[in-house]
Amino acid sequence: MSQDQFSEITTLIQQARSSALRAVNTELINLYWQVGEYISRRIATASWGEKTVDELAAYLKRNHPELKGFNRRGLYRMKQFYETYSTSALAPSPGPQAPTAGEQEAQIVSSPMTQLGSSSLSGSELAKVSWTHHLVLLSRARTEEEREFYLRLCIQEKYSVKQLERQINSGVFERVMLGNQSQPPAIKGLDQEVVNIFKDSYVFEFLNLPEPHSEGVLQKALIAQMRSFILELGRDFLFVGEEYRLQVGNSDFYVDLLFYHRGLQCLVAFELKADKFKPEHLGQLNFYLEALDRDVKKSNENPSIGILLCKDRDTEVVEYALSRNLSPALVAEYRTQLPNKELLQQKLHMLFEANQEGSEL
8 A cells, every 4th residue: 555545544543533522522511511501590490509519519429439520610610601601692592491399299200311401512612612611711701702702713723722821811802802993994995804813913922032122033033933923813824935025127025924814815914113113114015015916916816915013003103104095904013922911901992982982973
């Protein structure tokens, strides 16, 4: 047999293992949902109290010591899991209500599924991430919107638990929401759906850059840490090249970093500025976008998008510079340390309030 055939067998084995792991995970998440549903409904109908949950945990530990995760804390986490998502659009259709005390006496035989409730998470987005992912989301996300944002991002980007924690620590939700709210007219006018793709600021805490640093040092550090850079950008960004050469007339010009975005189906040019944003920076980026669209972009692709990554910026100057800019370009700030999430949340709240006041005028 050839090496290619051996590789095909290896692929089959890996696919089968992945499918088996996904099936096991779905069953576990479904079990925790049903246990949480059962406990929640028992407590809601006053047929159980907190002491009963403690007794259940003690009973399981005594009679089934091989079962892990069903202590008091674990059982209440399952209850929290069910109650958090039971009214969400992510939840399955509700099962039958838990029986009252009188109905319990009238019941002679009932199946375990009836006792635990008949709602199932099979096929739901909730079953597509691990229980550990859910524990992180339940403890770290402050709002339903934030929790569902990270859940869907986990599924889309296939985050590990460590990667999810990093994204929460770096305030991805707040930065993406701010990016959605502050998109310039040229970006909003694109035919593609650009919501939740670009951020208001980018965090490169993984670079450990000295202060001050040059654009060249920043560029080389990002190239060296490309996996972490892609985690920050998003899985759909495919790296094309650094110092990408554009020939216009008899002159050569170089784009700092060039990517292709699979979802948007367009080239994305990053220009790095290790100082504060200046309006003239846009002229250089617009020139690069024009050259990319004329000489590099394929006929089936969408217009190129440019991102100026600056060390600092004055938001009012950026707004003025972009207000009449016809090219789809963004100005984002980069940071070399994890941001203060409280400040990001305050900034997001202020922006929402300003937008609401503007819509009422």
